[in-house]
Amino acid sequence: AQTVTQSQPEMSVQEAETVTLSCTYDTSESDYYLFWYKQPPSRQMILVIRQEAYKQQNATENRFSVNFQKAAKSFSLKISDSQLGDAAMYFCAYRPYSGAGSYQLTFGKGTKLSVIP
């Protein structure tokens, strides 16, 4: 079974600084997707960034980027120039590219990020 581990329950960052959230996962699949979701106090789940395992290039979306290490099964999220609006719970998630498990996401337990003005 696939598992996703986020080892940092809480983190904080000064406004305008950079922070990195960690995620590791376990799978026997070779083709899969990894995601970072943001959940602000509104509760809405918002997709931040997505990485396809077959792509060697790390995904980037504006101030958000990932460090994807397939051999190490590591998928960290870097937030640059942190803003007050980045304060939220962040979830790492995994799903296979296709097959029986591709209809569900497996989530980590989340990291609560605080941004200090």
Place this chain on the structure above:
Amino acid sequence: NAGVTQTPKFQVLKTGQSMTLQCAQDMNHEYMSWYRQDPGMGLRLIHYSVGAGITDQGEVPNGYNVSRSTTEDFPLRLLSAAPSQTSVYFCASRPSGGGGGEQFFGPGTRLTVL
């Protein structure tokens, strides 16, 4: 497009009561899922559906029932509510098949069972 909608947003039940959480999507997605979110646990899959008439159990299915009579709707039924079912419930949908189709989430339902 409204995306994924859920009703109600909040609900309080007494132990033993039954209720249905509604979920609808207008994106013609084949795949729909129900997750529950508990503090410190992330989101866990309750039930899912890969198309009208086809449902299956996820990680935590006990105490819940689902059906899928149309592509658009995927209700979640609590048969006899228990305090352990106090949680936030999310419905999600995405297009079928492989590929990177994004999972779209509804706004969630906060359920409290007394």
